[in-house]
Amino acid sequence: GWVERSETHQLGRGSTTFVVGFAALYPPYGRVPAAKFTASRGTRFRHSLTRTATAPEIVGDSLQLSPMTDKSFYITTPIYYVNARPHIGHIYTTMIADVIARYHRLAGRDVFFLTGTDEHGKKVADAAREQGQTPQQYVDAIAAEFQQTFDRLGMTHDDFIRTTQQRHESRLAVYVQALKDTGDVYLGEYEGWYDEGQEEYVTETNARASDYKSAVSGRPLTRVKEKNYFFALSKYQDRLIAYIEAHPAFIAPEARRNEVLARVRAGLNDVAITRSTEPWGVPMPGDPEHSIYVWIDALFNYLTAIEANDRADLWPADVHLIGKEILWFHAVIWPAMLMALDKPLFRTLYAHSFWIAEGQKMSKSLGNFIDLEKLDGYVETFGLDALRYYLTTHGPMGATDADFAEAKFIDVYNSDLANTVGNCANRVTNMIGRYFEGRVPANAGHGLEGVALVRRAVGAAVEEADGDMWALELSGYCERAMGVVRAIDRCIEIEEPFKLAKDPANKEQVGTILYNCAEALRIASLLLWPVMPERMEELWRRLGCGRYAEAVTNKGRGDLAAWVKWGRLEPGTAIEKGAALFPRHEAAKS
Numbered sequence: 088g089w090v091e092r093s094e095t096h097q098l099g100r101g102s103t104t105f106v107v108g109f110a111a112l113y114p115p116y117g118r119v120p121a122a123k124f125t126a127s128r129g130t131r132f133r134h135s136l137t138r139t140a141t142a143p144e145i146v147g148d149s150l151q152l153s154p155m156t157d158k159s160f161y162i163t164t165p166i167y168y169v170n171a172r173p174h175i176g177h178i179y180t181t182m183i184a185d186v187i188a189r190y191h192r193l194a195g196r197d198v199f200f201l202t203g204t205d206e207h208g209k210k211v212a213d214a215a216r217e218q219g220q221t222p223q224q225y226v227d228a229i230a231a232e233f234q235q236t237f238d239r240l241g242m243t244h245d246d247f248i249r250t251t252q253q254r255h256e257s258r259l260a261v262y263v264q265a266l267k268d269t270g271d272v273y274l275g276e277y278e279g280w281y282d283e284g285q286e287e288y289v290t291e292t293n294a295r296a297s298d299y300k301s302a303v304s305g306r307p308l309t310r311v312k313e314k315n316y317f318f319a320l321s322k323y324q325d326r327l328i329a330y331i332e333a334h335p336a337f338i339a340p341e342a343r344r345n346e347v348l349a350r351v352r353a354g355l356n357d358v359a360i361t362r363s364t365e366p367w368g369v370p371m372p373g374d375p376e377h378s379i380y381v382w383i384d385a386l387f388n389y390l391t392a393i394e395a396n397d398r399a400d401l402w403p404a405d406v407h408l409i410g411k412e413i414l415w416f417h418a419v420i421w422p423a424m425l426m427a428l429d430k431p432l433f434r435t436l437y438a439h440s441f442w443i444a445e446g447q448k449m450s451k452s453l454g455n456f457i458d459l460e461k462l463d464g465y466v467e468t469f470g471l472d473a474l475r476y477y478l479t480t481h482g483p484m485g486a487t488d489a490d491f492a493e494a495k496f497i498d499v500y501n502s503d504l505a506n507t508v509g510n511c512a513n514r515v516t517n518m519i520g521r522y523f524e525g526r527v528p529a530n531a532g533h534g535l536e537g538v539a540l541v542r543r544a545v546g547a548a549v550e551e552a553d554g555d556m557w558a559l560e561l562s563g564y565c566e567r568a569m570g571v572v573r574a575i576d577r578c579i580e581i582e583e584p585f586k587l588a589k590d591p592a593n594k595e596q597v598g599t600i601l602y603n604c605a606e607a608l609r610i611a612s613l614l615l616w617p618v619m620p621e622r623m624e625e626l627w628r629r630l631g632c633g634r635y636a637e638a639v640t641n642k643g644r645g646d647l648a649a650w651v652k653w654g655r656l657e658p659g660t661a662i663e664k665g666a667a668l669f670p671r672h673e674a675a676k677s
Contacts, residue, residue: 159199160191161401165409165417166203166248166388169229170210173236175442175457175491176410182478183439183561184408185242189617190556192243193645199401201392202237203248204230208381210283212367222367226251236459241471241620243642248392250384256369258391262428263360263379264372271319271427274374277359278312287382288359303412315359316377323423324355330422336435338418339559342486343411343438347418358420386421389433404433406559411438437559440483442491457491465496469672472619473500479618480565497674503569504669508615511572512626512668514579515604519662522588527605527631527660528598535596537578538603542653544574545607548614549651568614575604575611605630606656613650622668631660 164184167177181202188200206226215225230249237244248255266272280289282301289297289308299308328351331337331344338344361377362368368378393401409417414436422432441448444455465474477496480503483489519525548567555564579585584600587593609630616623616639624636639645649655 158195159197159401160188161199161393161404162188162191162201162406162408163389163404164202165407165413166205166250166385167233168205168208168210169226169233170214172229173233173459175462177233178236178240178459178462179442179478179482180408180410180439181237181242181244182240182475183482183484184406185244186475186479186561186617187406187408187556187559188243189620189639192642193613193617193639194553194556194647195644197644198245198642199393199396199398200244201246201248201389202242202244203246203388203392204233204250205381205385205388206230206249206251207365207368207378207384209362209365209367212365223251240462240466245642246392246396248388248395250369250388254395255388255391258394259369259379259384259387260372262387262390263383265428266318266360266424267316267372269427271322272316272360273319275315275317275357276312277315277317279310280308281311283309290356313363314377315363315380316361316371316374317357318360318383318420318424318427320358320420320423321355323426324351326426327351327355327419327423330432336558337432339435339437340486343414343418347414350415351419355419382416382420383424386416386424390430403431405435407433407436409436409438411440414438435559437484440486440488442483443488444490445492446490469496469500470622470669472622473504473669476500476504476565476618479561484559484561494674497672500669501671505667505671507569507572507576508619508622509667509669511575512608512629513664515575515601515608516629516662516664518584518588519601519605520664522584522594522597523601525662525664527656527658527662528602529595529658530602530606530654531595531599533596533599535582535600537581538600540581541571541574541578541603541607544571545610545653549610552614552647552651565615565618568611571607571611571614575607578604602656602658605662606653609656610651610653613647625665626668629663629665630656631662632656 162184164180167173184200184202188198192198204226211226212222215222218225220228226249234247237247250256250259263272277288279291280294280299281287282289282303283306293302294308297308300306301308328348331348331351335341335344338347360380360383361371361374362380363377365378365381368381369384371377371379389404389407390399390402393399407417417436417438425432442457443449444457447455449456462474477499481489481495481499519527522528544567548571551567552564555561555567578600582600584597587600588597608626609632612623612626612630612632613635616635627633627635635645635650637643
């Protein structure tokens with residue numbers, strides 16, 4: 088319907104999603120009352136408090152909400168630098184992107200999920216030389232390990248881009264030439280500080296603040312003097328500030344947005360986009376004595392990959408998911424270059440925090456890195472879905488670092504997965520097997536307290552699901568889905584069907600209880616599938632819903648909006664009992 092002008096606004100319950108003040112874009116219209124929006128694709132927004140995602144359009148003197156027609160979703164991870172083997176940082180970012188991509192496929196969207204490796208730069212050439220290899224031999228081996236690792240951990244990316252591939256290098260040269268053609272690139276001389284480890288130029292102010300040491304590695308910065316081509320970043324300072332202020336969901340979480348705004352307001356310097364001392368790179372168009380700076384090279388992968396796949400229509404990206412250490416390049420330099428090229432900006436840049444281990448920052452000296460071997464050990468012991476669940480629900484999505492601790496992992500596994508999801512599935516399927524010969528009973532519609540509790544939990548989870556995922560509120564999304572499972576357990580405690588079943592006269596009431604529990608379990612399993620696909624597909628099979636797995640296999644699309652409608656579990660459907668989905672884990676006694 089129509090939303091009248093208003094200067095007031097009320098957030099939804101428990102919401103942390105940014106509220107958009109439309110006055111920033113549409114001065115006559117003020118703020119939208121009692122609605123929650125996240126910025127999307129320029130002047131379009133998604134409304135996440137209704138069951139159907141909506142987008143506002145200006146119509147005459149009013150703001151109208153109309154159904155969202157966009158059916159595509161483009162998500163990226165950073166491309167990972169090949170100076171080290173894959174570790175928890177790489178796995179976490181890619182796995183979270185995978186959860187988000189799976190959700191949007193389940194919701195029926197045309198998803199493109201991109202990841203890859205960043206393979207140029209002096210550090211790569213130096214590492215190859217130390218190992219007696221050519222740079223290409225070196226990067227081929229590391230890139231293969233990343234690809235094998237992601238495949239082994241069940242990632243469903245649609246493309247793995249490598250910056251040494253011709254499809255990237257050729258398109259990169261076209262974009263850099265286009266930047267030159269704008270007049271925003273010029274030849275100059277840089278004299279100042281350089282972080283060799285991060286391959287990053289450091290301003291005098293930032294160098295002094297870190298005592299002339301790398302803010303990441305702590306190693307001394309290098310003083311360099313060299314001719315470079317520069318990009319006129321300073322020219323875009325006011326435009327960047329205006330855009331970030333007008334689009335609250337452009338940089339997330341809020342602490343990152345505030346950090347970027349403070350730095351941009353303090354003033355921007357032009358940035359070098361080439362190096363004359365880095366032969367392992369893509370030559371600068373028109374001046375092969377310079378190579379394109381590794382960071383500029385890497386950022387353009389988000390465009391070169393989709394063009395190589397004939398999917399240029401996917402731009403602008405919906406989500407760039409990164410770690411907080413590379414925030415500046417993505418939040419300031421990348422959008423400024425897009426502005427220079429007259430390209431629309433991405434919808435959301437989300438910069439998550441770091442993992443620590445057992446309460447301490449990870450470091451080689453402490454020997455506490457969560458490496459591939461440790462992660463593989465968790466998968467072998469608890470299963471891949473358990474690792475996915477822990478990373479999704481207890482990871483550093485937000486402004487605070489997260490602790491990867493073995494005792495906490497075991498506690499979460501036992502509490503949430505073994506005792507809640509697994510136990511609930513067993514209780515419901517076992518009682519249907521015992522009291523109704525393994526067939527879904529009829530729903531007689533008795534007005535029961537426990538059933539009403541379940542229906543409310545399902546309604547809340549379904550209503551908020553799309554909004555949570557668009558806002559990247561994964562912990563809230565999972566908590567609401569788990570809330571459905573907990574409501575089922577509470578219903579069984581309140582209604583006690585196992586006691587009622589002792590009297591044949593109660594069979595209809597017992598059937599109603601168990602139908603509603605099974606139907607709620609079906610819907611919860613759909614919502615939990617992006618996080619725990621393998622175990623939820625097994626639960627679908629047991630609930631007679633194997634058709635869902637057939638639809639989403641090989642990155643197929645689902646129909647979540649239809650599938651989560653209440654009452655789709657047909658009475659008479661065969662239900663299977665089975666082994667525990669998540670066997671309880673007993674920690675070894677010391």
